[in-house]
């Protein structure tokens with residue numbers, strides 16, 4: 001059902017791919033198979049052309065995704081054997097990406113070269129998802145850039161881009177600790193200006209420390225994760241659990257202990273709501289509230305953070321995640 005829904009969204013995106021013919025936005029969900037459109041006008045055959053699809057990286061360099069020379073087609077890197085040309089008709093160089101993942105988010109470039117009708121089309125691939133701030137058990141401001149990349153991956157997420165954080169800020173994200181973004185800058189989003197967050201200027205917006213030294217500087221991080229392909233749930237148990245018992249309990253249930261990214265995705269995309277504090281894989285305890293109410297999260301819909309308690313404490317439940325079979 002989710003797939004059908006996103007298909008409709010994708011077609012919607014095609015229909016809206018209006019004013020510049022050379023720039024298109026496609027919206028999709030994780031796990032989808034999607035098509036990035038690229039056509040020559042008026043059914044000009046692309047036969048004999050060189051077609052190159054690449055992904056524009058954060059530093060503006062281009063990484064090859066697929067190169068097609070008519071007979072030979074080669075795929076690269078993360079896209080190896082996961083992409084192909086749709087070739088719906090003679091003028092079609094659209095790219096199909098299967099099993100979409102969070103790291104596929106970004107800008108793609110389609111270049112058709114045949115000497116006569118060279119053409120470049122840029123396609124922005126956007127994923128439905130959520131940005132969340134993360135700081136590790138060690139506490140605030142402990143991550144260099146490569147640590148930041150690693151902790152996002154551990155939470156089933158990737159480093160958020162500037163654009164994703166900006167969208168999250170427009171959606172109301174307010175966070176007073178600075179975090180790494182994928183472009184190597186360090187920023188934080190403020191929607192409720194206040195003295196301790198941004199000084200006396202009381203600005204609402206993304207407050208930037210600019211580009212920071214990737215190995216010497218330590219901050220928190222903003223991660224991005226997209227909708228779930230598996231099932232996230234609170235495991236009903238007769239009693240509260242230690243961390244180790246929590247890990248075991250999910251395993252016995254044919255699942256794994258959920259990651260922080262799973263909880264944020266379930267909360268944001270599915271409106272998951274549960275007022276029970278539960279262990280997550282990183283050793284933190286949290287609970288997702290989408291209907292604010294007394295004693296849970298009275299003023300806002302949020303993933304509430306209880307902390308990183310002693311793992312031997314038998315005070316919490318557990319959230320599990322069952323990947324799609």
Ligand SMILES: *[C@@H]1O[C@H](CO)[C@@H](O)[C@H](O)[C@H]1NC(C)=O
Pocket residue numbers: 003031032033098099
């Ligand atoms: C996506 O495509 C792959 C390979 O073509 C196929 O095995 C898979 O079932 C498709 N997934 C969806 C969600 O349509």
Ligand SMILES: *[C@@H]1O[C@H](CO)[C@@H](O)[C@H](O)[C@H]1NC(C)=O
Pocket residue numbers: 142144145146147214215216
């Ligand atoms: C980042 O910090 C970690 C320890 O937190 C360290 O092991 C790693 O070498 C550092 N990375 C770089 C590129 O300096």
